[in-house]
Amino acid sequence: MERPARLLLLSELRVRNAACDVSMSRSLLTWKRRLSGPVYHPFRPSVSHSVLVSEIISVREEEEENSSKGTDDGSWKKIKEREGKDCRRAFTVLYVERCQQHRWRCAEVTFTCPEGALCQRWVGIIGEQLAAIASRPKRLLVYINPFSGKRQGERIYEQKVAPLFARAGVSTHVVVTERANYARDHLRTEAELQKIDGVVCVGGDGMFSEVIHGLIWRTQVDGGVDPTGPDEALLPCSLRIGVIPAGSTDCICFATVGANDPVTSALHIIVGDSQPMDVCSVHDNNTFLRYSVSLLGYGFYGDVLSDSERKRWMGPARYDLSGVKMFLTHHYYEGTVSYLPARGIMGTPRDAAKCRSGCVVCQQNGKLLSEKAERYEVDEASGSESDSEWRTIRGKFLAINAASMSCACPRSPKGLSPAAHLADGTTDLIVVRKCSRVDFLRHLLRHTSKDDQFDLTFVEVHRVRRFRFTPRHCQSDSDLDLRENGRRQIFGQICRDHPACGCVPAYSSWNCDGEILTHAAIDVRVHCQLIKLFARGIEEPTVFEDLANPCAI
Numbered sequence: 001m002e003r004p005a006r007l008l009l010l011s012e013l014r015v016r017n018a019a020c021d022v023s024m025s026r027s028l029l030t031w032k033r034r035l036s037g038p039v040y041h042p043f044r045p046s047v048s049h050s051v052l053v054s055e056i057i058s059v060r061e062e063e064e065e066n067s068s069k070g071t072d073d074g075s076w077k078k079i080k081e082r083e084g085k086d087c088r089r090a091f092t093v094l095y096v097e098r099c100q101q102h103r104w105r106c107a108e109v110t111f112t113c114p115e116g117a118l119c120q121r122w123v124g125i126i127g128e129q130l131a132a133i134a135s136r137p138k139r140l141l142v143y144i145n146p147f148s149g150k151r152q153g154e155r156i157y158e159q160k161v162a163p164l165f166a167r168a169g170v171s172t173h174v175v176v177t178e179r180a181n182y183a184r185d186h187l188r189t190e191a192e193l194q195k196i197d198g199v200v201c202v203g204g205d206g207m208f209s210e211v212i213h214g215l216i217w218r219t220q221v222d223g224g225v226d227p228t229g230p231d232e233a234l235l236p237c238s239l240r241i242g243v244i245p246a247g248s249t250d251c252i253c254f255a256t257v258g259a260n261d262p263v264t265s266a267l268h269i270i271v272g273d274s275q276p277m278d279v280c281s282v283h284d285n286n287t288f289l290r291y292s293v294s295l296l297g298y299g300f301y302g303d304v305l306s307d308s309e310r311k312r313w314m315g316p317a318r319y320d321l322s323g324v325k326m327f328l329t330h331h332y333y334e335g336t337v338s339y340l341p342a343r344g345i346m347g348t349p350r351d352a353a354k355c356r357s358g359c360v361v362c363q364q365n366g367k368l369l370s371e372k373a374e375r376y377e378v379d380e381a382s383g384s385e386s387d388s389e390w391r392t393i394r395g396k397f398l399a400i401n402a403a404s405m406s407c408a409c410p411r412s413p414k415g416l417s418p419a420a421h422l423a424d425g426t427t428d429l430i431v432v433r434k435c436s437r438v439d440f441l442r443h444l445l446r447h448t449s450k451d452d453q454f455d456l457t458f459v460e461v462h463r464v465r466r467f468r469f470t471p472r473h474c475q476s477d478s479d480l481d482l483r484e485n486g487r488r489q490i491f492g493q494i495c496r497d498h499p500a501c502g503c504v505p506a507y508s509s510w511n512c513d514g515e516i517l518t519h520a521a522i523d524v525r526v527h528c529q530l531i532k533l534f535a536r537g538i539e540e541p542t543v544f545e546d547l548a549n550p551c552a553i
């Protein structure tokens, strides 16, 4: 049997003029309305409300309670003046309240005490419990991209996020970016990271990408590791990253929180959540290109991104227009995909179970991979483990996508790979072979319904630790007609500029978390749990059902 939690304080206080038993343990603040009349009444259950201490945002003393204002005839004021501090007989607790669709709001409840000393005792004890939560950030470095999404980043931050940080006592240093890569370069060279507890980016996936590039780079350099080395075991970043969604897709936020809502994200930052995440490093022939956390997409998603960049003035709608255009254009690309299947770990890309808050697959695989890395570090670096296990797919492809997480976003709430995990050390490699437009549309449409987008003959999906792509015209195969190769590269360039002519361009580019990578040939490795976010993964709706109902008092 579970032992009742030891109470730190128990008092009879008033909430909106109703008498309540209010108790505080190390984990829970509870207020329960006292019943008048008969002790037991089957149709009038006692109304109780509990808030986890870890989800209390702040506590403050009130000058006087609202309800006393109506009857104030002046004498109340005099008493207040006479009694000095003792007039503060009420305190307000701000806490997280869950709303629909994984959104969080800041709710508040005011408790009136019979005397000022008791009020101060309550405020002191709640304050002490909050101060003891070491995972809460006190100082944050905030980067705002003023041009993300609908160009509302600064307004969103000032109106919705800054007031919450202020109420929670979180201090901030705010930097509005002046150009692309401003945040990345600032983090790499200037930012005083030892003086902060986390970094926040206000913008889209591109801003998040800038921040991880800066942080990962700085962490390696400070730790004496080469950030560009293809076989380096990269050092995990200790600072957590918060994402305030203000961009066009915001899939990092959606897939780690469950909603694209600035207030929800700010509250996850304030309560000090932590969600580890995998990062892919992308190289071309041992030359470092980029890091990626969500989508690496060649063919369809690469072409959509390249086309949409020219329409940036349209805002988020540019992706839909370019999506329709590239769907109609129906380009396919030839090449070879080689991959190292993820072995001996939990989970497959066809699982019905999804990565959710406290995911066991991520915990288990994270442990397994770190133990394995310790034992086989030398082998992995020399590549000996790899050679025997590489698998190869050759052909003509409409799309090659690597989803290191589900890539859920409002356009596709289940995402590109619904069963992918945030922190399991793998990426899901999705290969869509050349097929008819109707079949490709069927595949795309299934991203928006319950049907399985992988259950089609021209689609394969593999959970991998590493993969390579070589476009056909880079291959040294002896069966390649070199003359044809040269001709098609020239036509490829022409057709890229004039897609309506119907010829097939030779190369696409990679969509790397929404940034264009013009190299076609790439080599990708997954680094398990390299970064951490101020998030907790998407919560199962049932977990907190009994705690989620707003106070009915």
Ligand SMILES: CCCCCCCCCCCCC/C=C/[C@@H](O)[C@H](COP(=O)(O)O)NC(=O)CCCCCCCCCCCCCCC
Pocket (backbone or CB within 6 Å): 204, 205, 206, 207, 247, 248, 249, 250, 251, 294, 295, 301, 304, 305, 319, 320, 323, 324, 327, 407, 409, 411, 412, 415, 416, 441, 444, 445, 447, 448, 511, 512, 513, 514, 515
């Ligand atoms: C017919 C409907 C088909 C809907 C298919 C939806 C699939 C959507 C999967 C989206 C995965 C997104 C992965 C995340 C990428 C982001 O990192 C990245 C950058 O985000 P940021 O701008 O916030 O910085 N965003 C993107 O690359 C945008 C990808 C958007 C793809 C939209 C595709 C629309 C396809 C429409 C096809 C319509 C066919 C209609 C035929 C008549």
Ligand SMILES: Nc1ncnc2c1ncn2[C@@H]1O[C@H](COP(=O)(O)OP(=O)(O)O)[C@@H](O)[C@H]1O
Pocket (backbone or CB within 6 Å): 145, 146, 147, 148, 149, 150, 176, 177, 178, 179, 180, 181, 182, 202, 203, 204, 205, 206, 207, 208, 210, 246, 247, 248, 249, 250, 514, 515
């Ligand atoms: N001040 C700035 N001016 C221009 N571009 C910027 C600025 N700050 C960041 N960027 C770049 O803008 C691009 C898009 O940013 P992002 O926040 O992802 O918005 P969106 O979701 O609308 O694409 C990224 O490539 C980022 O590097």
Ligand SMILES: [Ca+2]
Pocket (backbone or CB within 6 Å): 278, 403, 404, 405, 420, 421, 422, 423, 424, 425, 426, 427
């Ligand atoms: Ca993963």
